[in-house]
Amino acid sequence: xxxxxxxxxxxxxxxxxxxxxxxxxxxxxxxxxxxxxxxxxxxxxxxxxxxxxxxxxxxxxxxxxxxxxxxxxxxxxxxxxxxxxxxxxxxxxxxxxxxxxxxxxxxxxxxxxxxxxxxxxxxxxxxxxxxxxxxxxxxxxxxxxxxxxxxxxxxxxxxxxxxxxxxxxxxxxxxxxxxxxxxxxxxxxxxxxxxxxxxxxxxxxxxxxxxxxxxxxxxxxxxxxxxxxxxxxxxxxxxxxxxxxxxxxxxxxxxxxxxxxxxxxxxxxxxxxxxxxxxxxxxxxxxxxxxxxxxxxxxxxxxxxxxxxxxxxxxxxxxxxxxxxxxxxxxxxxxxxxxxxxxxxxxxxxxxxxxxxxxxxxxxxxxxxxxxxxxxxxxxxxxxxxxxxxxxxxxxxxxxxxxxxxxxxxxxxxx
Ligand code: C6P
Numbered sequence: 001x002x003x004x005x006x007x008x009x010x011x012x013x014x015x016x017x018x019x020x021x022x023x024x025x026x027x028x029x030x031x032x033x034x035x036x037x038x039x040x041x042x043x044x045x046x047x048x049x050x051x052x053x054x055x056x057x058x059x060x061x062x063x064x065x066x067x068x069x070x071x072x073x074x075x076x077x078x079x080x081x082x083x084x085x086x087x088x089x090x091x092x093x094x095x096x097x098x099x100x101x102x103x104x105x106x107x108x109x110x111x112x113x114x115x116x117x118x119x120x121x122x123x124x125x126x127x128x129x130x131x132x133x134x135x136x137x138x139x140x141x142x143x144x145x146x147x148x149x150x151x152x153x154x155x156x157x158x159x160x161x162x163x164x165x166x167x168x169x170x171x172x173x174x175x176x177x178x179x180x181x182x183x184x185x186x187x188x189x190x191x192x193x194x195x196x197x198x199x200x201x202x203x204x205x206x207x208x209x210x211x212x213x214x215x216x217x218x219x220x221x222x223x224x225x226x227x228x229x230x231x232x233x234x235x236x237x238x239x240x241x242x243x244x245x246x247x248x249x250x251x252x253x254x255x256x257x258x259x260x261x262x263x264x265x266x267x268x269x270x271x272x273x274x275x276x277x278x279x280x281x282x283x284x285x286x287x288x289x290x291x292x293x294x295x296x297x298x299x300x301x302x303x304x305x306x307x308x309x310x311x312x313x314x315x316x317x318x319x320x321x322x323x324x325x326x327x328x329x330x331x332x333x334x335x336x337x338x339x340x341x342x343x344x345x346x347x348x349x350x351x352x353x354x355x356x357x358x359x360x361x362x363x364x365x366x367x368x369x370x371x372x373x374x375x376x377x378x379x380x381x382x383x384x385x386x387x388x389x390x391x392x393x394x395x396x397x398x399x400x401x402x403x404x405x406x407x408x409x410x411x412x413x414x415x
Contacts, residue, residue, distance in 0.1 A: 004298065004306040006394035012037040012294075013392055023361030026397045031177050031205060031340045031388035032365050033227045036291075040230055043290035044283045055282055056256055056273070070282055073289025074272070080292050080300070081203075081222065082213040083239050087271040090238040090245070091285055095204040096126040098223030098238035099171070101275065102200055103130035105248045110168050110198065113139035118167035118197070120145040120154055120183075121378050122176045125370045127202045131171070143167065147378055152329045153181055153336070159188065163195045170197040174206035178371050178384065179328030180311070180337040182206070186217050193218065198244070204228060208295075208390070209338055210304040220244040226284060231291035235284030238275070245271050252277035303391045307339035310389050314341060314398045321405055323347065323414070327379055339389035342369070345405055347414040350385040356408040362400055 010016045013035045018025055027035060047069065051062040055070045074086035083089060092098050107130075111117070117131045121144045131142045145159040154172070163170070170192035175182045185206075189199045200221040206212055207222075208229035214222055221244060226235040240248070250257055250268060254277040259267045268274040295303065315331045318324050323346035329337040345353055350366035357364050366385045368375040375381050387401065409415070 001299070001302055001305060003309070004302055004391055006306065006392055007396070009298070010392045010394070012039070014038060014041070016392060020361040020363070021359055026360075026362040026400045028387040028389070028393065028397060028401075029363045029365050030208075030228070030390035030393075031369075031386065033233065034208065034230050034390050035392065036232065036287075037230055037294050039294055040232065040287050040290045044232060044287045047283055047286050054279055066282055066286075069289065070280065070285040073285045073292070076289045076292040076296075077237055080212070080295065081207060081239060082215050084215070084242065088239055088242060088245065090240065090272045090275040091280060091288075092236045092238055092275075093234055093281070094225040094227070094236035095124075095202060095223045096236075098221075098236050099126050099200065099202065100130045101238055101251050102221050102223075102240075102248070103134050104251050106198065106244070107131070107134050107140075107169060108138070109249065111138050111140040115140045116143050116162075116165055116167035117141070117169045117171065118143050118145060118159075118162050118165075118192075119170075120159075120172045121147050122154065122179060122181065122374050123171075123173055123371065124177055124202065124204065125372070126204075127171055127173060127200075128373065131169075144373075145172070151327070151378055152179060152333070154183060154188075156184075156187075160191060163191055163197070166195055167192075167197050169200065170195075171200040171202070173202040173204070174212070175209070175338045175340075176328070176371075176374075177205050177340060178342050178369050178374055178379075178386070180340040180342070181328055182210070182336050182338055185219070189218050205338060205340065208303075209300075209307055211300050214239055226288040226291060229288075229291055230294050232284050232287040235281050235288045237288075242271065245275070248275075250274050250277065254278045256280075298391055306391055307389050307393075308334050310393055310395070310398060311337065311339045311341065313395055314387070314389075314401065317398060317402055318343060321345075321402055323409075324405065327384060339393075340386065341388070342384040342386045344381065344384055345408065345414070348408055348412055350383045352412060353385050353405070353408050356411060357404045360400065360404045360407065362404055 203224040354366035
């Protein structure tokens with residue numbers, strides 16, 4: 001497989017041409033949101049300039065073109081994750097909304113007082129809070145599979161022993177936004193299904209970066225966000241197996257999600273439209289379709305390979321710097337981690353570090369990364385600094401890290 005020429009790929013991204021504080025912009029926060037290539041920006045621009053209209057409503061040329069482009073984008077998304085068909089692809093706002101939809105619909109109908117939802121200690125808030133909210137209403141319980149002693153991977157013995165309590169729902173992230181850890185989602189799904197649980201996977205940090213094959217994994221649901229995979233904000237995906245989606249009641253009611261309505265009642269539209277009430281985020285769907293085209297034009301396997309090499313290079317270079325503590329899988333374990341590296345520098349608060357990085361034109365994130373239970377209780381940190389890669393990052397970007405840390409030490413008088 002031919003490697004990615006990141007410096008060349010960078011040219012596809014208008015924003016990466018700008019300077020920050022007079023310096024070449026080094027964008028190392030793609031786990032928060034990715035930058036957008038020209039092709040995605042153009043696809044949205046083209047929709048508004050040439051065929052802006054509502055979908056599923058007008059019997060005229062541009063409305064048909066918009067409907068076709070929107071539905072066509074679902075076919076592309078289905079292809080990317082090897083879903084059965086576009087019927088299985090429900091659009092919503094983001095990963096958070098996708099997980100909430102399942103919680104509010106399936107969760108509400110499936111769970112009774114005392115029932116268990118099993119998740120893990122490495123989840124983003126979006127895969128904790130909806131289940132805690134549900135437990136307040138229904139009296140259900142949330143359990144968390146523990147991390148191993150090194151705080152890198154899920155402790156599979158603990159996971160298996162919690163499955164013995166017969167949770168009704170099992171939900172976990174495919175890849176951690178803090179540790180970078182890639183979970184064995186196929187095995188975790190197999191084990192949960194053996195116990196009869198419904199399996200929901202948070203794919204926010206996985207789908208943009210490596211091959212996701214929902215039919216091979218076998219999960220019932222998968223949630224992910226368009227904005228983390230070169231697409232626009234405000235469009236997210238809930239994939240569901242057909243029988244799982246058919247068994248779910250819609251969360252929102254209104255236009256487009258119905259087959260018929262009378263004063264006496266209503267019946268639901270076919271999949272996936274049953275879950276998309278009101279006018280959809282049409283530009284978002286079209287933009288996401290262009291984003292998937294872009295991913296496929298590079299090759300998801302090449303993206304993964306590039307990021308793994310970059311991660312190895314970054315971990316090696318960070319290991320040389322005094323006072324740097326890296327969280328998550330190490331240099332010899334890059335096959336089991338993505339390109340998200342959380343770290344701290346002894347004696348420097350991550351927020352200060354981030355500000356000094358910014359003065360060098362480098363964008364990193366610092367904080368709890370919407371994973372407070374993991375960062376505070378498991379890692380024992382108030383906050384961590386985080387760099388995260390995507391296909392457009394290069395070794396030159398990684399080479400900017402060490403001098404920025406040196407500058408922070410110098411400014412803050414830390415040895
Ligand atoms: N993590 C980060 O900087 P939304 O906000 O709904 O698009 O994605 C939520 C989400 C869910 N799961 C995981 C594993 C995630 O990483 C995220 C988003 C961003 O880490 C913003 S907090």
